[in-house]
Amino acid sequence: MTQEQRPTRTGLDWPRAQTFLAQERARFHEAHPRSAALAARARDHLLFGVPLHWMNDWGTPFALHVDHASGAQVIDVDGHTLVDFCLGDTGAMFGHSPTPVAEAVARQATRGFTTMLATEDAAVVGEQLAQRFGLPVWQFAMSATDANRYIVRWLRAATGRKKILVFNGCYHGTIEDVFVDLVDGRPVQRESLLGQVHNLLDATVVVEFNDLAALDATLAGGDVACVLAEPVMTNIGMVLPEPGFWAEAQKIIRRHGTLLVMDETHTISTGPGGYAHAHGIAADALVLGKPVGGGVPCAVYGMSAELAARAEKAKREAPPGHSGIGTTLTGNMLAMAAMRAALTEVMTPAAYEHMLALAQRLAAGLREVIARHGLPWCVTQVGARTEFQFCPAPPKTGSEADRILDGELEHLIHLGLLNRGVMITPFHNMMLVCPQTSDEHVAQLIGALDEVLTQITQKA
Incomplete structure (x- = not known):
């Protein structure tokens, strides 16, 4: 089976996707000189160059370094503001520094x-x-x-x-x-x-x-x-x-x-x-x-x-x-x-009311953009937590879920989103909304994903 023939890549133009990935890596390099310098400095004394080796799992050419985070946003050391749908992989599910x-x-x-x-x-x-x-x-x-x-x-x-x-x-x-x-x-x-x-x-x-x-x-x-x-x-x-x-x-x-x-x-x-x-x-x-x-x-x-x-x-x-x-x-x-x-x-009922309604809008937007690009992917939501998976219907067992994981494709998408000011969890394709997440933030994520999929999907 070639890379293009993997079931998770149905509907994608994999050679175009690889070209896109090279361009996005170069774009990240150019836009993040301070992160690059700090990553080089940290390699001298930190195992794998980061405080925890998982911090290298974002698919970036080098570790992204954060300056501060507030609400639904992360500001990196190069001054870029990222809308954060990762939220510390749930640790900051109610926003950064509530x-x-x-x-x-x-x-x-x-x-x-x-x-x-x-x-x-x-x-x-x-x-x-x-x-x-x-x-x-x-x-x-x-x-x-x-x-x-x-x-x-x-x-x-x-x-x-x-x-x-x-x-x-x-x-x-x-x-x-x-x-x-x-x-x-x-x-x-x-x-x-x-x-x-x-x-x-x-x-x-x-x-x-x-x-x-x-x-x-x-x-x-x-x-x-x-x-x-x-x-x-x-x-x-x-x-x-x-x-x-x-x-x-x-x-x-x-x-x-x-x-x-x-x-x-x-x-x-x-x-x-x-x-x-x-x-x-x-x-x-x-x-x-x-x-x-x-x-x-x-x-x-x-x-x-x-x-x-x-x-x-x-x-x-x-x-x-x-x-x-x-x-x-x-x-x-x-x-x-x-x-x-x-x-x-x-962690109040009012906070959940905002989060659950917004997550529903996020899930609907994801389904719409995925369908528009003709991809056989599904979207699953559990409250404020939403995820898209590279299969037509949600898996029913861990074995089924494992078979449709595609780290290379995930990292390609995640890097494309990062370069467009949006951050989702680096492990599979999970997104969270918090009390400070807005409709505009959701629209930015949907728009960024639309741009990325436009670059990697097959064209008629």
Whole structure:
């Protein structure tokens, strides 16, 4: 199969696309001399030349460097203003530096950052989380990765079962346990996982999303502590639950004595209480990272009263010493102040009302421009989160979603958008709107995508 014959490139003129890519790379070079200089400087002392190697995944010739960000915009060090539909890959889902969070952090900055002691903010945050998500007992972490790691430890301790179940192609941060995939129907440890020394297959089982029969069969052994899942898969491209999937899956999970953990870090885009609350999924535990502090590093995880009692019992009966759960910065004063402001003043019904309506207009605009260029692509929306995928209908499993990923095509499109003043997430084609995103911003994105597709599609 030639590059042009890949299914994801149906309707494209790939030689023209390569010419376009060369032109866009040259254009980026010319327009970003300060970013180029900083990238060269950083290569001397930063691994891969960036603070985190993912920062090289944008498809740019060198790392784009930001000067500041506010609301729905990022201003780079060369003075270009970019309309931001990436929003820190959900971390800034409610805009960069939302005013209530910025003011709360500024106040707390003169009152202490971390003491390993509780504050009034913690009590307020716990009340807000319980009211919003319907789970009464909460704990904190520095990232969703840590929150997932900690809840898995609590669940294993509470149930006496060591295994967890995940869905193929999932992503729950960098907790090692979830890096297991299905390849030709066979579970394998993900080859990209660096430095892993113990066999993940001993304690992690994996099935396809939307496969109820496989879920039932895999849980039948009675040795799985929990199913750890996003209610909608988001990090391999969007994979929506089939109608009735979660209703039946919950029955299966309960029947086998397994617990259900919903990772709402991305699907909090659905509404103030997340996707599970909106769609009647009664989880035993919930994890939320990234946006809960308005962009300040923090995360939360909640439990049912029954699970919390079992977790407390496990801790009391364990030998004294470190539980392997938590760090000295967990629940620090700065993060608690940020979360209080975000939950009470930023993540509001009014903010969601604006975001959801605008995301609908974005999805409609994407569908229109894709259809105008005759491309067999689909558009999927989960609340404020929208994505286009290189297939006619949304995939139903992680394996299907993986087959239509095309990193080269994604980066070509993303670079073209960047050069036209628009930024979307560098991983697949995800876009978020925030309270500060406007109709004009959406129109700019649609217009930029139209320009890019005009340059790379086949002409009659």
